[in-house]
């Protein structure tokens with residue numbers, strides 16, 4: 001054979017992006033000229049930092065002593081038993097052994113801090129004194145405000161006015177930490193509009209400002225850089241599972257907003273063909289309702305916020321509002337690497353509705369004594385579907401990427417006050 | 419053949435700068451928008467920049483964001499924008515038209531189909547904010563091959579090392595963004611515009627038009643001193659907005675409000691002899 005067929009399985013799924021920031025068709029650098037020199041600078045600075053042992057040592061030390069890593073890989077025994085009973089009730093003898101990767105135990109309560117730490121240390125290296133960020137659920141905003149406080153940097157967080165309302169505890173937290181929270185009233189007043197506004201700020205305050213993006217989106221190098229910082233999740237999981245079970249997991253499950261917690265767990269396993277991988281998007285009121293945030297299942301390729309990826313949009317290419325009970329999943333796009341992994345068939349993308357996530361949220365609290373964030377509750381909803389169909393020796397890891405303190409009011413409202 | 423080189427050359431020969439006016443296609447509604455566009459050349463606009471409305475105009479300030487929203491709400495689409503140009507061309511074969519906007523609607527329309535339809539409608543050039551030279555394969559090179567100009571933005575952050583790359587596939591004119599920022603926000607330091615234009619002209623023979631933050635005839639005159647073209651946008655769409663009735667509908671005064679401002683700008687630009 002002289003020529004590889006285009007749809008042949010590549011040698012590795014882990015080599016992207018190329019020098020232009022592309023993961024196959026997806027990714028790229030679709031930004032205004034004003035920003036282009038800045039993202040080229042950022043790319044250079046990031047590459048230098050990546051190869052600098054001093055930078056890596058500082059990251060490692062802060063991850064241990066400030067963030068609290070490694071996060072445990074926890075055998076969710078009662079959830080496992082419960083889903084085995086569910087299996088038995090429908091005449092099945094199986095039921096996977098379920099592990100939670102406990103990133104909700106990180107300082108600030110979610111995986112977001114893994115990435116923020118990396119970007120803030122990079123901003124310091126670049127001599128930037130002013131940090132801006134967009135946030136949906138507020139977890140990325142809180143993590144950014146936290147590290148800005150820790151390093152004495154100015155912090156401005158853009159947050160859709162709708163999200164300011166539904167994630168009040170996090171707004172208060174950010175303010176306590178000394179950040180300025182700017183409610184965004186343009187467009188749909190949620191995460192995509194917060195990102196537009198952050199980009200407008202960046203284009204205006206180019207010299208002193210570092211834009212700390214909260215997920216694997218934006219122009220190159222952000223999707224690759226944020227992924228690299230989040231890969232600590234998957235790298236730890238690999239070692240911890242080897243220690244606990246003496247082998248790799250059989251499947252991974254994670255929720256997807258922009259896709260950073262998911263890619264962090266998935267990426268170290270992409271080239272292990274025995275590992276099945278599932279990403280879970282938010283199906284809101286249901287895919288057929290049109291009110292959802294499932295860009296891969298319900299969208300098509302387009303260009304927004306600096307990269308090409310799957311987007312929710314109308315026939316004319318106008319971006320549509322996403323809908324999810326979870327503010328962190330309420331984004332009409334998805335990181336470009338997920339778009340690539342979807343088209344390549346390496347990762348299977350499912351979706352969970354608001355109601356399914358709410359049911360999983362409650363079950364997790366009652367069975368495991370863990371109140372999850374609504375985002376990983378979407379992943380758990382699919383674990384509840386997948387696990388009963390797997391054999392008992394199947395090892396399934398779910399990324400419990402955030403805790404639910406921020407969501408208790410939203411959930412209470414939906415459950416009628418409890 | 420693009421009408422842009424002829425227009426800029428003729429005005430330069432007459433010793434003056436060109437006035438480039440931006441309005442969003444379909445703002446405040448398709449019919450009024452067509453009337454506005456048709457009235458622009460008579461009021462003194464030399465080049466018409468027509469915004470292709472987009473839901474997420476990341477590089478634009480509130481004035482153009484709202485203008486885009488009004489147009490979309492009134493049902494404007496990319497297809498509708500091209501139809502507006504085609505209708506305009508039935509009565510005006512001379513005034514160059516440049517479409518300005520973001521890549522997604524074009525990408526979704528299909529690049530090849532868009533370029534064919536744009537040419538057919540009588541479009542002369544394109545400005546696509548989120549396509550830097552690094553993404554030239556996407557639309558810039560196909561547009562040049564289709565005989566359309568591709569006008570690039572150069573900004574204060576585009577240093578001398580980067581300018582050649584930015585100018586390499588630029589044609590028609592160069593659009594110098596006088597501030598780091600979004601449209602309609604800051605007012606530039608006009609005393610620095612001439613030097614900035616001169617810097618770009620060391621790298622290209624193309625005309626250089628300057629925009630972002632030019633709002634009044636006084637601003638326009640200041641920019642015309644040093645530039646080959648003056649671009650005004652936010653001020654025009656704000657004039658549209660303030661002319662609307664309580665329900666956001668066009669009034670008798672809408673078209674006249676725009677033409678009156680354009681006339682003032684054109685007079686100011688023409689008064690600067692070069």
Ligand SMILES: Cc1ncc(COP(=O)(O)O)c(C=O)c1O
Pocket residue numbers: 110111112136137138139140214215216255256257258259260261262327328329373375376401402403
């Ligand atoms: C706990 C939690 N999980 C998931 C997400 C979604 O982001 P991503 O898909 O990048 O992990 C968020 C975003 O705010 C979050 O707070």
